[in-house]
Amino acid sequence: MNSTRPFTRTAQKTFRKPLDFLNNLSRSAGQPSRSSNKKSDSYTGRRQNSQSSLDDTDHSDVEQYAHMESSRRSHSTQNSQSELQPAFPLIDIGSRSTSPYPRIRSAAQSEDEDDEYGPGSSIRPLVSHSAGRGGRWRGFWRQGGPGAFFFGTWIGWQIWVGLLVFWVGGCQFGLLLMNRFIMLTGIYKFxxxxxxxxxxxxxxxxxxxxxxxxxxxxxxVLHFVGFGAAVPPSHPAAPQGGAYRGSRKPGISAFVRWLSNGSGGIAGGGLFEFDWHVAKQVLPLAVVFVVKVLLSNFSFAYAPLPTYQLARIGITPLAIIFSCIMQKENFSGSTLSAALIATLNLFFASYRSDARVTWESVVAGVFSSLFVALYPILLLHTNRTLVAGLVPQGDVLTGYPSSAEEASNREETRAYYRTLHYTSLLSLMLLTPIVLISGQVTHIYHNIPFLDVPFFWAMMLFGGMGSWAVFAGTLLLVKSTSPLTATFVAVPRSAFQLAVINLFKIPAQSWAGVVLCWLSSLWFLVARRDEGRSQNRLRLEGR
Structure with a gap:
């Protein structure tokens, strides 16, 4: 196309107007080619140099040639238009003319459009707008279900705490009934x-x-409903901690090693997971727990219920003192007044002038009050210590969480099950030699005739189920509220069980004490709720 050969005068006359016609056609289409531009420039210069000679051109030949060329070009354009039309318009970059083809929305869309409609606005939405109508229940499950409601909203968190209070208080009452039936009033007294x-x-x-x-x-299922934090770990926290490896030769030693440092169990480290470092941290809690349970059961076995409750009336005042000294907590006047007034009303409801009193049960009840008040504080402290050991740089969750993600922290879950596992395991290890040395096993084996009765072991099983429910639920309640709240739950529960166990046949002063105790407990509930709301507001403002 860019030939340098000279053109003759006749050729210039012949091709001048057809070339001008083609140049004008290309400009109107908005797609000038590089070769046509070069030709138009060269011929424009020559046209200026030979203007005088072009007037004598044979116009008939030029018009005939132009007519033939235009016919040929229009025919070829019609045949190849459908084949040569590209997916993207082939336009000159420097051209400012509008593309003849419709703009396709692609990755070249503007940032303003992305900000307004989102990254997926250029395609059909996955769910139509009409699909959301009537799908509020499905949306509730997609957003986390009950777990997101309980742990992600203030109203849900209050309901969750209320359920925990009802669960722990109800299980404590059921455990007391089973112990009373097993040791005092049942067919088979033990x-x-x-x-x-x-x-x-x-x-x-x-x-x-x-x-x-x-x-x-x-x-x-638990992850679907938003309670993924309740799923215990399946493997040990650290592989270097002596976890069982299948490559070792099978044998008794390997089986014992798997039991102590394998996988599964309660906390993910085997059925009898045992780490000396963790055991040292949990040992004080296990000692307090064993002494608390032993003294409480001993006092309950040798004293009537009113005397048992009077001997343990100082639990709430001791819990307030321990919380102020050990946890540096500052309680409001409403909280202190409600707790002390409810305790005083429980004293009036439980007092009997003609009650049978044995000094052993009273001493055991008084000393058990110290350990009962100390147990929730030490339980929370031990759990926080285990969490800090798992996540040295992390924050420990206390009180109301701001989101479901905080409640489902894996380290918190492992620390929770570790606390249960080591407390239970160490308690059995402490109690086993005491039971063997006491000689009660031999005496029971030779003198109790109903050891082969299924109903007796069914009662023992129900008592163990109550103990398990209280043991696991108390840690949840302490973590969700405070040690004082977990301790105070026993006050309205004691007033209720006093009326129920006596079949509502109690003196008038006892009824007045029970009613006033429950009213004071409601006052305590409102005061603690206001304190929790204020603490949550301050925590959010601190962020």
Whole structure:
């Protein structure tokens, strides 16, 4: 096309107007080619140099040639238009003319459009607008279900705490009824509180193992409803901690090693997971727990219910003192007044002038009050210590969480199950030699005739189930509220059980004490709720 050969005068005359016609056609189409531009420039210069000679051109030949060329070009354009039309318009980059083809929305869309409509606005939405009508229930499950509601909203969190209070208080009442039926009023009386406590703790540990395995089996369901934090870990926290490896030769030593440092169990480290460092941290809690349970059961076995409650009336005042000293907590005047007034009303409801009193049960009840008040504080402290050991740089969750993600923290879950596992395991290890040395096992084996009665072991099983429910629920309640709240739950529960166990046949002063105790408990509930709301507001403002 860019030939340098000179053109003759006749050729210039012949091709001048057809070339001008083609140049004008290309400009009108908005697609000038590089070769046509070069030709037009060269011929424009020559046209200026030979203007005088072009006037004598044979116009008839030029018009005939132009007519033939235009016919040929229009025919070829019609045949190839459908084949040569590209997916994107082939326009000159420097051209400012509008593209003849419709603009296709692609990755070249502007940033303003992305900000306004989102990254997926250029395509058909996955769910139409009409699909959301009537799908509020499905949307509730897609957004996290009950777990997101309980742990992600203030109203849901209050309902969750209320359910925990009802669960722990109800299970404590059921456990007291079972212990009363087993040791005092049942068909088969079993007045051996030490052995009975050991059997219940053994059943509690077995139920912890079964419950953890069931939680793992239902992990998909729990994650779907938003309770993924309840799924216990399946593997040890650190592989270098002596975890069982299948490459080792099988044998008794390998099996024992798997039991102590394998996988599964309660906390993910085997059925009998044991780490000396963690055991040292949990040992004080286990000692307090064993002494608390033993003294409480001993006092309950040798005293009537009003005397038992009077001997343990100082639990709430001691819990307030321990919380102020050990946790540096500052309680409002409403909280302190409500707690002390409810305790005083419980004293009036439980007081009996003609009650039978034995000094052993009173001493055991008084000393058990110290350990009962200390147990929730030490339980929370131990759990926080285990969390800090798992996540040295992390924050420990306290109180109302701001989102479901905080409640489903994996380290918090592992620390929770570790606290249960080591407390239960160390308690059994502490109680086993005491039970053997006491000689009660031999005496029971030779003198109790109903050991082969299924109903007796069914009662023991129900008592162990109550112990398991209280043991696992108390830690949840302490983590969700505070040690004082977990301790105070026993005050309205004691007033209620006093009326129920006596079949509502109590003196008038006792009824007045029960009613005033429940009203004071409602006052305590409102005061603690206001304190929790204020603390949550300050925490959010601090962010």
């Amino acid at each position: 007045p051996f509180p030490l052995t009975e406590t050991y059997i219940q703790l053994l059943i509690t540990h077995l139920l912890l193992i079964i419950g953890s395995s069931l939680m793992r089996f239902l992990s998909n």
